[in-house]
Amino acid sequence: MELWFTEEHTDYAKFSFKVKKHLYSEKSPFQQVDFIDTYEFGKVLLLDGLVMVTEKDEFIYHDMITHVAMATNPEIKRVLVIGGGDGGTVRELTRYNTIEKIDMVEIDELVVKASREFLPLTSSKLDDERVTLYFEDGIKFVEDKENEYDLIIVDSTDPIGPGEGLFTTEFYKNCYKALSDKGILVNQNESPYYERDAKAMLRATGKLKKIFPIVEVYQFHMPTYPSGHWLFGFASKSLHPIKDFKPEEWKKFNLKTKYYNTEIHVGAFALPTYVKEMIEAGVK
Amino acid sequence: MELWFTEEHTDYAKFSFKVKKHLYSEKSPFQQVDFIDTYEFGKVLLLDGLVMVTEKDEFIYHDMITHVAMATNPEIKRVLVIGGGDGGTVRELTRYNTIEKIDMVEIDELVVKASREFLPLTSSKLDDERVTLYFEDGIKFVEDKENEYDLIIVDSTDPIGPGEGLFTTEFYKNCYKALSDKGILVNQNESPYYERDAKAMLRATGKLKKIFPIVEVYQFHMPTYPSGHWLFGFASKSLHPIKDFKPEEWKKFNLKTKYYNTEIHVGAFALPTYVKEMIEAGVK
Amino acid sequence: MELWFTEEHTDYAKFSFKVKKHLYSEKSPFQQVDFIDTYEFGKVLLLDGLVMVTEKDEFIYHDMITHVAMATNPEIKRVLVIGGGDGGTVRELTRYNTIEKIDMVEIDELVVKASREFLPLTSSKLDDERVTLYFEDGIKFVEDKENEYDLIIVDSTDPIGPGEGLFTTEFYKNCYKALSDKGILVNQNESPYYERDAKAMLRATGKLKKIFPIVEVYQFHMPTYPSGHWLFGFASKSLHPIKDFKPEEWKKFNLKTKYYNTEIHVGAFALPTYVKEMIEAGVK
Amino acid sequence: MELWFTEEHTDYAKFSFKVKKHLYSEKSPFQQVDFIDTYEFGKVLLLDGLVMVTEKDEFIYHDMITHVAMATNPEIKRVLVIGGGDGGTVRELTRYNTIEKIDMVEIDELVVKASREFLPLTSSKLDDERVTLYFEDGIKFVEDKENEYDLIIVDSTDPIGPGEGLFTTEFYKNCYKALSDKGILVNQNESPYYERDAKAMLRATGKLKKIFPIVEVYQFHMPTYPSGHWLFGFASKSLHPIKDFKPEEWKKFNLKTKYYNTEIHVGAFALPTYVKEMIEAGVK
The missing domain is CATH 2.30.140.10 (Spermidine synthase, tetramerisation domain)
Structure with missing residues (x-):
C-alpha cells in the first residue's frame, strides 16, 4: 500500500x-x-x-547531545534533561557510571508512555535508579534551582508549540542559575540552512551569548532532519568545548559509540564560513 | 501552479x-x-x-572538491577535471593564480552548453585562458597520460550511466600514472548513509586503496543530495591531507570562501565512528 | 500530520x-x-x-450493483453474491422482502471480519437470516450449481490477484448454468477510460457475449475509482435491462435510494460513443 | 525525470x-x-x-457543452460563447453549417494566443469566417445585447478569479435579455460531489431558476476534473432539453462525435437521487 x-x-x-x-x-x-x-x-x-x-538515525542525535559535554567535563555528576521524552538522551547519560543523578523533566507524559511502548531502543534506561522523571513544565522546574546541576540538556522540539518557552532569555537565565560553576548547557539549536531554522538558531544563540561567557555551536549530520545539517548549542560558565576538551579522560570511560568520537568532537565545532559569519552577524 | x-x-x-x-x-x-x-x-x-x-548550495560542493587538495599542496600547477560540466569546479580552480593549466574533460558537450545558458554562476570561468575543454571520454583521455597533472578531480555523476567507468580500478590506475609524484586525486564519493550509496563509496574506496598509498574520505553537508551527508575521496601518491596540510600557506591565497575554511579542512576528515568502521570493514 | x-x-x-x-x-x-x-x-x-x-461513496456502487437487476426482474428470489466481503451488496439486497435467499461466497474471511469492525455501515446486514456466508472460492462454489439462482452478482476486485479467476470464460459458463431461465449476472466491469482498465472490461465483455444472449454494460459516477467513470456488466439468459425494465413495479418496493432511480436506470445504459465503439470492436 | x-x-x-x-x-x-x-x-x-x-478528454467536455443545445434546437443560428479561450467549444459549433454567426468573448487574449500554439486540436476553428473574437469582459459584452443570440454558452472557469462574475444574477439576467424567444443558455456548472463544487453549482442553479422558466442540470464523465462527475446547466426561455429534444433532426447533421449521442443526451439529464434532492433543496 x-x-x-x-x-x-x-x-x-x-x-x-x-x-x-x-x-x-x-x-x-x-x-x-x-x-x-x-x-x-x-x-x-x-x-x-x-x-x-x-530508529535509524537517533544514535547520531543522542551521541552528539551528550558526549560532547561529557568529554569536556568528565566529572559531571548531576544532570538535568529538559524534554527528551523518547529517553534517548537519558539512555546515553546512564552509560556513565560517574553520573549520580539524572532529572528528566518532560512536560508531556504521553510521549514517555508511548515511547516506552514503541521505542524501547531509546526509552530502555528511563527506569535506571539514578533517573527521576518529572512530568511538568521545564521552564517552571528550573525557576527555583540554584547550583544544582553540572549539565543541563535542553532536548526540545522546535521553538513553536510546547517547545517555545525553552528558547527564551528568561529560561536561559534560570538555567545559568541552576548550573554549578563548571556548568554546561547543551541545547537543541536547529539548522543553519533553511531560513526559518537559521533564524531560530541565531535568536537562541544571541540570547545565550548575553548570559553565558562561553557560547559555541556545533554541527552533525542528521539525515532525517531538514537539510541534514543540524546544530546543538554549547554554553558554559567556564569550560570551553575545545580548549578544555579531555579526549584521553573520555576514552577511559570505554564507551562504544556509533557516531561520536574524539576527532568528531573537534570537527563538529569547525563550522562552515557562512555559518560562522551568520552567527557573528547575529539576527538583524 | x-x-x-x-x-x-x-x-x-x-x-x-x-x-x-x-x-x-x-x-x-x-x-x-x-x-x-x-x-x-x-x-x-x-x-x-x-x-x-x-544555485543555493553548489558553493558547498565546489569549495570542498577543490580547496582541500589545494591547501594540502598549494604548489599544484596542472589540474585535470573529469566531468564537472557545470563549470563550478573549474571556477574555483581559476581563483588560484598559481595554477597554470586546467584541462576539463566532459563527455557530454550538451551539459556545458546548457550550463553556460542556465547556470552562469558556475560556468562563468570556463573561458579562462588557462582552461582547455575536451568533449570526450575521461576514461580514454587519461589512458596515455604520464606525470602530467598535480591534481585530478573526478567530478562525476553516480556510478550508474555515463559515470560508471569513472569508478573502476583501471581508470584509477591510469589516474595514478597521469599524476606527478605529489599527485592528488579527489573523487566524488557518494554517501555513507543510504545503503546503495554506501556500497558505491566502499567499492570506490576499496579500489583506490589498492592503488594509492594514501586514501582518505572526507565529508560535508550537502542538503540537496540524499541524506545531506556527502563524501569526497582523497587519494595521493605521497601527501596526507592532514599531516601535510598547510593552512598558513593556503590563507596567503586570500580567497574568500563560503563553506571551506582551514578548520573545516580538518573537521571534514573526522568521520563518524560508523563510517570509519564501514570503511575499515570494506565491502563484503 | x-x-x-x-x-x-x-x-x-x-x-x-x-x-x-x-x-x-x-x-x-x-x-x-x-x-x-x-x-x-x-x-x-x-x-x-x-x-x-x-464511506462517502459506497452508496453509489452498491445501489448500482443491485437495483438495476432488481428493477429488471422484481421477482428475483434467490441471489448469489461472489466477493463483496464488505457487505454493502448484501445490505442492499436484504432491503427486498421478496428475496428469500442470499448466498454470499467470499474467499477471504478476513475482509468480512474486518469490515464488521470498521465498516458497520456496509456490513450491517450480514446477519440477516436469509444470508448464508461461505468463506470459500467462488469459482469452485458455482461449479456444481444448476438453476439455483435468479441473480448472481460478481462483486470482485480487479482481474489481478484473487479476483483473476472471476474474469474467466469457465467461471462465466458455470454462472450461466447456475442461473435460472430468467437469470441475470451482474459483474464488476472496470472502466473504459484508462487503457489497462478498458482492456480488462473488453476482455470480460467479450467472454460474456459468447455465453449469454443478452450482454450490456452500464456506467455510473464513482469518484474514488480511477477516472470516476466505472462500469458494471449485465448479462442475462432472457431479460433485457431496458426492454424488460419494470419501473412501476420497482417503485412499489418503496425503497429510498441515494443514487439509483428509475431514470438513472435508463441513463446508465446510454454509453458514450467511444465506449460503444470500443465494445463493438472488442479486444484486438 | x-x-x-x-x-x-x-x-x-x-x-x-x-x-x-x-x-x-x-x-x-x-x-x-x-x-x-x-x-x-x-x-x-x-x-x-x-x-x-x-488533449485526452477535451472531446467529452466540448461535445456536451454544444450538442445538447443543438439537438434541442437544431435551428440555432446565432451563438455567443463567453470564455472558452482554448477554442474547443467554437470548434464543435463550426461543425454545424446552419450556424451563421459565432461571437466568442474571451477576457484573456493570452489564453487564445497560447492555445493556438499549444492546442491546435481545440483552437483549429477560431479562424472560421463565421467566428468573431472579442477580447473583452463577457459580463460587459452582454449588457446591451437584446434578442441577438439563440444560444449563449458560458464556458467559464470556476467562480473564483476572472470567472466569478459569470456566476452572478445580473449576468444571467443580461443573458436572458440577449437571447431570442427560443434562446438557450448552457453554463459550466461545477460538480455535485465535493462540497465546495456542489455549493457553487447550487448557487448558480438557484439564480438561474429565478430568471429562466426552464432550468435543468446535466452530467457527464470528465475524468480530469474533480471527482470525474461534472455538470452543465441548461436554461431556456421556452425549450425543454428532453421534451423538445429532436434526435432525428440532429442525426441529419451527420456529425461524428466521440462522446455525445442521442441516448446520452437523455441519459445525461437522469441525475442521481442525491443530486436531484440537493438541487430541490437549494442552497441553505
Whole structure:
C-alpha cells in the first residue's frame, strides 16, 4: 500500500517516506503524538507532525547531545534533561557510571508512555535508579534551582508549540542559575540552512551569548532532519568545548559509540564560513 | 501552479521541491539533461532526473572538491577535471593564480552548453585562458597520460550511466600514472548513509586503496543530495591531507570562501565512528 | 500530520488523499487488507493497496450493483453474491422482502471480519437470516450449481490477484448454468477510460457475449475509482435491462435510494460513443 | 525525470500526473496561464494552476457543452460563447453549417494566443469566417445585447478569479435579455460531489431558476476534473432539453462525435437521487 508520510521542510521543499503502519495517534494536552513504522527509518516518533526520532538515525542525535559535554567535563555528576521524552538522551547519560543523578523533566507524559511502548531502543534506561522523571513544565522546574546541576540538556522540539518557552532569555537565565560553576548547557539549536531554522538558531544563540561567557555551536549530520545539517548549542560558565576538551579522560570511560568520537568532537565545532559569519552577524 | 520535482533517495524515501518553471529538457547521446527553476534552490541542473547542481548550495560542493587538495599542496600547477560540466569546479580552480593549466574533460558537450545558458554562476570561468575543454571520454583521455597533472578531480555523476567507468580500478590506475609524484586525486564519493550509496563509496574506496598509498574520505553537508551527508575521496601518491596540510600557506591565497575554511579542512576528515568502521570493514 | 494514501491509477496518474489514522493492516492468505480513516472519504477499505470501499461513496456502487437487476426482474428470489466481503451488496439486497435467499461466497474471511469492525455501515446486514456466508472460492462454489439462482452478482476486485479467476470464460459458463431461465449476472466491469482498465472490461465483455444472449454494460459516477467513470456488466439468459425494465413495479418496493432511480436506470445504459465503439470492436 | 503536476481537488484529496515538459508559463493581467505536456493526458492547459483542457478528454467536455443545445434546437443560428479561450467549444459549433454567426468573448487574449500554439486540436476553428473574437469582459459584452443570440454558452472557469462574475444574477439576467424567444443558455456548472463544487453549482442553479422558466442540470464523465462527475446547466426561455429534444433532426447533421449521442443526451439529464434532492433543496 502506498502510504507516505510527508514533512514540509519549507514551503517549497518536502521530505517523504513510505509508511508500513501507523502505530499510534493521540492528542495530548500539549501536542499531537504519532508513531509510524517505516520502511527506510524503522519506527518514527512524530510530534505535531514533525520527525523527532527515528530508529535509524537517533544514535547520531543522542551521541552528539551528550558526549560532547561529557568529554569536556568528565566529572559531571548531576544532570538535568529538559524534554527528551523518547529517553534517548537519558539512555546515553546512564552509560556513565560517574553520573549520580539524572532529572528528566518532560512536560508531556504521553510521549514517555508511548515511547516506552514503541521505542524501547531509546526509552530502555528511563527506569535506571539514578533517573527521576518529572512530568511538568521545564521552564517552571528550573525557576527555583540554584547550583544544582553540572549539565543541563535542553532536548526540545522546535521553538513553536510546547517547545517555545525553552528558547527564551528568561529560561536561559534560570538555567545559568541552576548550573554549578563548571556548568554546561547543551541545547537543541536547529539548522543553519533553511531560513526559518537559521533564524531560530541565531535568536537562541544571541540570547545565550548575553548570559553565558562561553557560547559555541556545533554541527552533525542528521539525515532525517531538514537539510541534514543540524546544530546543538554549547554554553558554559567556564569550560570551553575545545580548549578544555579531555579526549584521553573520555576514552577511559570505554564507551562504544556509533557516531561520536574524539576527532568528531573537534570537527563538529569547525563550522562552515557562512555559518560562522551568520552567527557573528547575529539576527538583524 | 503545483509543479513538483521529486528525487527518490531510496525506494522508500523521496525529496521533492516546488518548480517555478521547467527551463530546458534535452536528451544527449549520454543522458537526459534538464534545468528547472525552483522556489527553494534557484536553478537546478538534473542529469537523468537526479539533482547535480543547485544555485543555493553548489558553493558547498565546489569549495570542498577543490580547496582541500589545494591547501594540502598549494604548489599544484596542472589540474585535470573529469566531468564537472557545470563549470563550478573549474571556477574555483581559476581563483588560484598559481595554477597554470586546467584541462576539463566532459563527455557530454550538451551539459556545458546548457550550463553556460542556465547556470552562469558556475560556468562563468570556463573561458579562462588557462582552461582547455575536451568533449570526450575521461576514461580514454587519461589512458596515455604520464606525470602530467598535480591534481585530478573526478567530478562525476553516480556510478550508474555515463559515470560508471569513472569508478573502476583501471581508470584509477591510469589516474595514478597521469599524476606527478605529489599527485592528488579527489573523487566524488557518494554517501555513507543510504545503503546503495554506501556500497558505491566502499567499492570506490576499496579500489583506490589498492592503488594509492594514501586514501582518505572526507565529508560535508550537502542538503540537496540524499541524506545531506556527502563524501569526497582523497587519494595521493605521497601527501596526507592532514599531516601535510598547510593552512598558513593556503590563507596567503586570500580567497574568500563560503563553506571551506582551514578548520573545516580538518573537521571534514573526522568521520563518524560508523563510517570509519564501514570503511575499515570494506565491502563484503 | 501529513500522512497520505496514494493510488496509482496509471503509471502516470495518481490520486492521493489525506489519512487521519491507519486503522488496520493484516495480510490474509489472499491479499493485503487495510482500513484507513480519511478526512475526505471517511473510512476506506483497501485490498492490495487499492481503494475498494469508502464511506462517502459506497452508496453509489452498491445501489448500482443491485437495483438495476432488481428493477429488471422484481421477482428475483434467490441471489448469489461472489466477493463483496464488505457487505454493502448484501445490505442492499436484504432491503427486498421478496428475496428469500442470499448466498454470499467470499474467499477471504478476513475482509468480512474486518469490515464488521470498521465498516458497520456496509456490513450491517450480514446477519440477516436469509444470508448464508461461505468463506470459500467462488469459482469452485458455482461449479456444481444448476438453476439455483435468479441473480448472481460478481462483486470482485480487479482481474489481478484473487479476483483473476472471476474474469474467466469457465467461471462465466458455470454462472450461466447456475442461473435460472430468467437469470441475470451482474459483474464488476472496470472502466473504459484508462487503457489497462478498458482492456480488462473488453476482455470480460467479450467472454460474456459468447455465453449469454443478452450482454450490456452500464456506467455510473464513482469518484474514488480511477477516472470516476466505472462500469458494471449485465448479462442475462432472457431479460433485457431496458426492454424488460419494470419501473412501476420497482417503485412499489418503496425503497429510498441515494443514487439509483428509475431514470438513472435508463441513463446508465446510454454509453458514450467511444465506449460503444470500443465494445463493438472488442479486444484486438 | 520525476516531475509531477498536482491539483488539489479538496484540502484532503489531490490528483497528480506526470509531466514531460513544462511548455509555457505566463502571467496575464487576469490569471496565470500554463501549458504542460503530460504522459497520460497529452498537452494540458492550466489556468491559475487548475486543469482546464487536456488533449485526452477535451472531446467529452466540448461535445456536451454544444450538442445538447443543438439537438434541442437544431435551428440555432446565432451563438455567443463567453470564455472558452482554448477554442474547443467554437470548434464543435463550426461543425454545424446552419450556424451563421459565432461571437466568442474571451477576457484573456493570452489564453487564445497560447492555445493556438499549444492546442491546435481545440483552437483549429477560431479562424472560421463565421467566428468573431472579442477580447473583452463577457459580463460587459452582454449588457446591451437584446434578442441577438439563440444560444449563449458560458464556458467559464470556476467562480473564483476572472470567472466569478459569470456566476452572478445580473449576468444571467443580461443573458436572458440577449437571447431570442427560443434562446438557450448552457453554463459550466461545477460538480455535485465535493462540497465546495456542489455549493457553487447550487448557487448558480438557484439564480438561474429565478430568471429562466426552464432550468435543468446535466452530467457527464470528465475524468480530469474533480471527482470525474461534472455538470452543465441548461436554461431556456421556452425549450425543454428532453421534451423538445429532436434526435432525428440532429442525426441529419451527420456529425461524428466521440462522446455525445442521442441516448446520452437523455441519459445525461437522469441525475442521481442525491443530486436531484440537493438541487430541490437549494442552497441553505
